[in-house]
Amino acid sequence: MTHDAFTPDQASARLHELTVIDVRTPGEYATGHLPGAHNIPLDHLDAALPTLRTAAERGDLLVVCASGARSAEACRRLAGAGVPAVTLTGGTSAWTQLGHDVHRPTGTRTPWTMERQVRLTAGSVVLAGLLAGRLRPGARWLSAGVACGLVFSAVTDTCGMARLLARLPYNRPKATDLDATLTALSGGRTSG
Template identity: 75%
Template sequence: MAPLTALTADQAHSRLHELIVIDVRTPGEHASGHLPGAHNIPLDHLDAALPALKAAADRGDLLIVCASGARSARACRRLADQGVTAATLTGGTTAWIQRGHDTHRPAGTRTPWAMDRQVRLTAGSLVLAGLIAGQRWNAARRLSAGVAGGLVLSALTNTCGMAAILARLPHNRPRTTDLEATLAALAG
């Protein structure tokens, strides 16, 4: 197996039958639509999944997927630090969908909002609350300034602290049984 670093949506589509796809988005994002056959291991569970991912990488090439490619690139770097070679999907599921490739959604699953939508709602709500409360208490305007500063930092560093916090909410967390089943399938 040749080491991979990045695949475009079209390259991944043509090789999907031979790739082991790991989706590092939250369970809610994964449920909203994922690459066919993708296993969901949220980014914050990557270290716990390392033994299963090493076993899977011994059997085939790993493709790490997220919404835009930022989290999957981070996951690939973390895996590389542990001696596991994996590729990232350039542009993530967004590019996959834009290229017209199919996604799968679990039947009967309520689809939570995508993480970027959750971040926009939370950031907008906090800014609005800070501005409204600032009409009465000037210090409340600091909330709006703090959120604005966080959004600028997020753009400059291509990370998102608010998404990291929101990912810890119950609807964004994997059920223990789901994660255990995924790890068992990958290890086997």
């Protein structure tokens, strides 16, 4: 590969020849993903390295997330392990904004995106800190802590709260789902 990143239009033109790896949580993946994408959450990337190395030998890997931050991190980690991959600039957000097709599973309850989960959690903790602060002024530090965390998240383009929320059971892949994804990657290019 000669690029570090593909724009959505570049990726769309080559989608039929790319192996797409979506590193979002299973819940985020279920809200809509690039056609043929395989879901390997970022925190399971190391376990999937042998399979990803084999897939990269067969063709180019495109790594995708919601905004491009997690997929860029995944590409750095893959490069460190000798596995070439490129990220999708702007992630699935940019992909859908440009009108490209996404696949959504039918017949299943669609979980919330990670960004929505973070907004709910951060807002709830801030509100709880403010309300508790009426009785115990020191509780307002909880709200201040979340505010500092949000500023840090914006400056560093990371999100500690998202990392914590990704550990919740509904955001984690079932072992059988991850095994099925790795099996599909070992044998071919198409998946969910």
